[in-house]
Amino acid sequence: MNLWIFDFDGTLSDIVSDREAAVLHPACRAVLEALPGRPGNIVAVLSSREIDDLASRVPLPDVILGGASGLSWRFPGGIRLLPGDPVEKRRERHRKALAPILNRLSAYPGVEVEDKGWSVAVHYREVLPDATPMLEPLLAELAEVPGTRAYRGTYAVEVQLFRDVSKSFGVRRLCRLLKFDPPRDRVVYAGDDENDAVAMRWVLKKGGIAFCVGGRVRIRGARPVDDPAALARAVRDLSEGT
Ligand SMILES: [Mg+2]
Structure with a gap:
């Protein structure tokens, strides 16, 4: 058996500055439509x-969907x-714990705080270079709110409201x-x-295969x-055994 799991933003959709504008890439849609029809394949978007x-x-009925990282x-x-x-x-408690530092960050010139439901993104691309060093202590404080977990990206910090809920949690939960049973089954x-x-x-x-899209993170192996579009080609080749 093969379990295919795809992230959505930046993986199945091109990166866009407005989160509301993200759409499923047509080439990826074609792959997601074809894969579940082949024997031994289960497909999920997490x-x-x-x-x-x-x-x-x-909007694909044969694809398993995982929201809020699982x-x-x-x-x-x-x-x-x-x-x-x-x-x-628990989500409400963690939101309350984050509120004071988020309020200070949103008052910082150039910072934008985006509520994503199960996580909060703090964008600082628009902060002037001279003002960035003063922002660091606030970002460090943000990373220390109990129960939550901060991931540093390019000009943004994403704070997961639940420390123990990540895509890894989602993948393991879906397997259960x-x-x-990887590595007997391939993920x-x-x-x-x-x-x-x-x-x-x-x-x-667990002996599976990982595709890393866009070069924003490097993972050995x-x-x-x-x-x-390149992901869609690679997945099609892999699923067809070429
Ligand atoms: Mg993504």
């Missing part, structure tokens, strides 16, 4: 987006797994739900950022591809 947001961007799931046939009340209560994972990196390392350790 995103940090909310599950309904992801579902609107990946806290919510939608399976073919419409079966859903939702996080539940205790998880929602499907009774998938292929494609992603593009720090959150995906933990999942890629886990997949590689992962196969680099330039963009979503």
Whole structure:
């Protein structure tokens, strides 16, 4: 059996500055439509987006969707797994803990704070170079809020509201739900950022294959591809055994 797991933003969609504008790349859509029809293939898209947001961007009924890095799931046939009340209560507590530092950051000239539901992104591309050193202590403080985890990207920090929920958590949870047993079963994972990196390392350790899109992170053993179109070609070749 092969389990194919794809991140969405930057992996199946080209990077866009407006998160609302991200769309499934046509070449990737063709691959996602073809793969589940071949015997022995299960296909999933795992995103940090909310599950309904992801579902609107990946309208493919044969593909498993994982939202909030694997806290919510939608399976073919419409079966859903939702996080539940205790998880929602924990999310509110962590939001409250982050609020003071986020308020200070959003008052900083050039900083934009983006609420993504299960994570908060702090963008600082527009901060003037002279003002960047003064921003560092605030970013360091942001990385230390208990229970949460910060991932540093290019001109942005993404704070996951749950420290222990990452794409690696999502991949492991999906394997359990499907009774998938790597390395007996093969997992292929494609992603593009720090959150995906933990999942890629886990997949590689389990004898699977990882595709790293766009060169934004480097993972030893992962196969680099330039963009979503190149990923679609590489996945098609791999699935056809060429
Ligand atoms: Mg991504």
